[in-house]
Amino acid sequence: MKKEKAIMTEEKVRLILEEVTDLLLRKNQDYGNASFDLGLNGNMVHLWDKVRRFRTLVENSIKNGDSVPNFESIEDTLKDIIGYGIIGLLILSEEKNR
Template identity: 45%
Template sequence: MLSALIRMDDKMRRLENLVQGSKAKVEESIEDTLLDQIGYGILALVELRKQKEGLNG
């Protein structure tokens, strides 16, 4: 879970820079960054559900 949060934070910082017009260090669009955020969010949700099942099961 922590690694997903770290990656989501990285992507949020990248998104802020892209929206402000800063040149990205890597070739990544705003759309790419948003899609990555969605992906990391889904992975975090899956991990959260696994943890809950482990506690309840």
Template identity: 40%
Template sequence: MTIKEFGKKLYKINHYLTIIMKEGKPLKIVYLSFHNNHDIYDFETNKYNLANCEKYIPDEMKDVADLIDAHNYENNNQPINLRECTPGLPKSDNPFKKYTDHLAETLQAKNAAYGDSFDQSVDDYGLKVIGIRLSDKYNRIKHLVNNSELKENDESLEDTLLDMAGYSILALKYLEEHRDD
């Protein structure tokens, strides 16, 4: 697999993971956070930073390790089996992950369908748009709850809660991307 294919597969596992290159060769896999890069794997030493793996990618560790093993095997390097390096390492049973994964998929699908309309609105009208969008969703939630309705027209309480969380994520993304503006 080419390094480009490897990078695409890595991104599919977790879009905060990226490859740092040096002279055309992969140097490290890092987890990108708001302010720092956190080492996950070093290609030169074939070593994982287990503390960062446990902290940033507990649910994706197996998939990342399998991808690295496949890459190393194809490039005649010795595969490193993460499970053998960390006996008894618990798999995270995060009860929130299914909701955040669903939210991420929903945001990606809506951005594909509508373009980056949220960012465009904030660019055009300012940060007040964030409050307006969240306020609209809050008012919808209040109406549904006060009227003991779980659905009005085509929007359910669950849809509205998901939208509110989505707007919050879009706002966080916007603020991060425009931090230096």
């Protein structure tokens, strides 16, 4: 019997989280904490925009095959979604501690 290759392993998850952490910290340096200025409402808007972008990229990929987007890829967009999720958790934590 052939052993299935594990799609999700701790090592794979940690690698993605390390990449997202690095990206998030570099972007925060560039934007100067701007993602926190509008609280959870602003965070929700950023997440909504990224989820819509993800939807469009996936739909275009299905419709057009291997079409290359003009700007960020599906991978970039998913990393941003994770990043905005982390920012949302940080905002929530900060609001609870006030």
